[in-house]
Amino acid sequence: MEHVKRRAAALELAAEAGVDVLLVTKITHIRYLTGFTGTAGVLLLAPEPVLVVDFRYGAQARQQVEGVEVDGDCAPPRLWATAVDRLTARRAARVGVDTRNLTAEQYLALVSAVGAERLIDCAGLVEGLRAVKDADEIAALTDAAALAEELVRRLPEWLRPGRPENEIAGEIEFAQRHLGAERSAATILVSSGERSTMPHGAASDKPLRMGEPVLVDLSPVVRGYRADITRTFHLGPASPEYRRLHQAVTEAHGEAMAAVRAGVRASAVDAVARKVLARYELDGFFNHSLGHGIGLDQHEPPLLSPYDDTILRAGMVVMIEPGVYVPGVGGTRIEDAVVVTESGCTPLTTSDTGIREL
Known part of the structure; x- marks a missing residue:
C-alpha cells in the first residue's frame, strides 16, 4: 500500500507541474515508487503506469511490483529504446523528466522521439517526496x-x-x-x-x-x-x-x-x-x-x-x-x-x- 500512496503523491505533483507522464529513470526512485529492487529499469508514471525492464529482471519485477504493468522482455541494450517506444505510443502532450538522471545520449534520443518542446523539467519532484520518510x-x-x-x-x-x-x-x-x-x-x-x-x-x-x-x-x-x-x-x-x-x-x-x-x-x-x-x-x-x-x-x-x-x-x-x-x-x-x-x-x-x- 505504501508504494500506491507514493505513486499517487508523485502523480499529484506531476499534474500540478502540467505533466501527463513522468519519466523516472533513477533506480532508487523506481524502488521507492514500485518496490522493484533490480538495478536497471525505466518507469513511465501515469494513471496507468508501466515499468520497463530488460529480460534479466522481468520475472523479478512481476513478483515484486503490484499495480504497475511490467514490460520485461527486451534485451538489455534495448531497454532505453523500448521505454521511449512505450512513451511515444502514449502520445503524451507533456512529459516530465529529470535531466540530471539521464545520459546525454538518452536525452537526445528522447528529444528526437517526442520533441524538446514537450519535455518539462521535473528535477527534484521525487526527491522532495522521498525527503520525508513514511x-x-x-x-x-x-x-x-x-x-x-x-x-x-x-x-x-x-x-x-x-x-x-x-x-x-x-x-x-x-x-x-x-x-x-x-x-x-x-x-x-x-x-x-x-x-x-x-x-x-x-x-x-x-x-x-x-x-x-x-x-x-x-x-x-x-x-x-x-x-x-x-x-x-x-x-x-x-x-x-x-x-x-x-x-x-x-x-x-x-x-x-x-x-x-x-x-x-x-x-x-x-x-x-x-x-x-x-x-x-x-x-x-x-x-x-x-x-x-x-x-x-x-x-x-x-x-x-x-x-x-x-x-x-x-x-x-x-x-x-x-x-x-x-x-x-x-x-x-x-x-x-x-x-x-x-x-x-x-x-x-x-x-x-x-x-x-x-
Whole structure:
C-alpha cells in the first residue's frame, strides 16, 4: 500500500507541474515508487503506469511490483529504446523528466522521439517526496541503525595492534552479512594514525599501532535502507591534544543535535556546529558538511551545509557528523542519524560517543 500512496503523491505533483507522464529513470526512485529492487529499469508514471525492464529482471519485477504493468522482455541494450517506444505510443502532450538522471545520449534520443518542446523539467519532484520518510521507511532505517550499533559494540574485539585496517574492514563486512545486512552502502572506512586525518580514509594494509587513533565509519543496508555511523577509538591512552579535538567534536555534535527541529533551516544547524568548533579554533579543520539526508541513497536531500537553506520537516532523517582532522594530531568524527520531529529530533543511533580507549 505504501508504494500506491507514493505513486499517487508523485502523480499529484506531476499534474500540478502540467505533466501527463513522468519519466523516472533513477533506480532508487523506481524502488521507492514500485518496490522493484533490480538495478536497471525505466518507469513511465501515469494513471496507468508501466515499468520497463530488460529480460534479466522481468520475472523479478512481476513478483515484486503490484499495480504497475511490467514490460520485461527486451534485451538489455534495448531497454532505453523500448521505454521511449512505450512513451511515444502514449502520445503524451507533456512529459516530465529529470535531466540530471539521464545520459546525454538518452536525452537526445528522447528529444528526437517526442520533441524538446514537450519535455518539462521535473528535477527534484521525487526527491522532495522521498525527503520525508513514511512509517515503513522509518522502520527500515531503525533496523539498519540497530544493526550498525551492534557492529560498533563488537569493534573492540577486532581493533588490536598489528591487525591491518583491511582485516578489520573484512571483519565488519562478514559480521554485518551474518547479522542480516544486504551489503555495505559505502566503502567501510577504517583509518588509523595519521590516516585518520583523511575524512574518507578507506581501509588499507596499514597495521594498527599502539598510541594511535582509529576512526571507523560503517553503513549496513537493511531492506534497501542505509545506516551510517562513525565512532572513534584509541589504542592506549589518548594525548591531551587529541582529547581536545574530540571534546570539540563532541560539543559540536551535541549542540547541532539540539538545534534540529522542524522549521529550522539546514544551514542553520550546520552553523551551530561550526560555531562550537570556532570556539576551539578548529573550524578550519572541518571542511565537509555537517550532514545529509539518508534513505535508499547514502546521500539524499537535505544537505546540512552552509549552502542549503532547506527548511527541515518532521519525518526527515538526517545525519549529524561533525569532524576535525589535524595533521600531526589525528582525526576524529562522530556520526549519528536522527529523525526530525516538530519539537526536536529522535536519534536512531545512541551508542557512546566518547573516545574509546582500548
